[in-house]
Amino acid sequence: MAPRPAMSHSSAFLLPSPSAAAAGADADGAAYALLVLNQRLPRFAPRLWDRAQVRVCADGGANRVFDGMPELFPGQDPDEVRRRYKPDVIKGDLDSVRPEVKEYYSNMGTQIVDESHDQDTTDLHKCVAFITENSAIPNKSNLCILALGALGGRFDHEMGNINVLHLFPNNRIILLSDDCLIFLLPRTHTHNIHIERSIEGPHCGLIPIGAPSATTTTTGLQWNLDNTSMSFGGLISTSNIVREESTVVTITSDSDLIWTISLRHHS
């Protein structure tokens, strides 16, 4: 295979360290946009909210912020918590956000974008397009979109969410739940995935969802691939494990692949 440029990946945005918490950017210069979907908020939602430079709710995701943020701070006044976590934008076909939630945030200055005329793209798709097309968002070339609540729910929604990764292969988008994260590894690059052992692993998978792969090569895994082909109906790499001594997993493939890794529950 022709040599290809390297792309680095890190889940350091999930670390509880205060040094990573400088609003909007981390040590590598990555900037974050937070996208809240219509599923229960993961426990680390407030941490990611504080680190993001823009916060967008996909339709019913606004209900989850309204109801869920106060639940994550049980000793505190719910309205005070809600004022701290005000979305910048609520966007979608707006058939799931409750009227009183829409009004509450609208009165606080949240931008409400009604796209109910478009019944051919999902709310996640609409929100990713909004972020990538919005010229007011700085650091776009380093921007990583973190989508909360994208996994572990209805299977059609999950597949729609994974399709969005394939629709925007040139944007960094990470789908998250309480249990795992996933992102796309474009075939144009070789990938160096830095493993944050305190928060992720060891279980992982490498899956050719969009198209079969004729050749994939990895290092750092218990079951590495060595110029191996993968396809549905043949081999796909599930229930793999990051080797104990590996700080980096490397992956090169002729096809776009999905990388997934488990999240640890104490983080």
Ligand SMILES: Nc1ncnc2c1ncn2[C@@H]1O[C@H](COP(=O)(O)OP(=O)(O)OP(=O)(O)O)[C@@H](O)[C@H]1O
């Ligand atoms: N159960 C779920 N599993 C995974 N993702 C979900 C789930 N529910 C919602 N989402 C995500 O949150 C976004 C907003 O959800 P919402 O329920 O507001 O959408 P919706 O378009 O009204 O869904 P539908 O009409 O298909 O039920 C969806 O586009 C999807 O990306």
Ligand SMILES: Cc1ncc(C[n+]2csc(CCO)c2C)c(N)n1
């Ligand atoms: C072939 C086909 N299948 C399903 C839908 C329905 N759909 C897809 S995205 C969406 C919006 C959800 O907020 C809806 C209703 C369609 N349009 N075309």
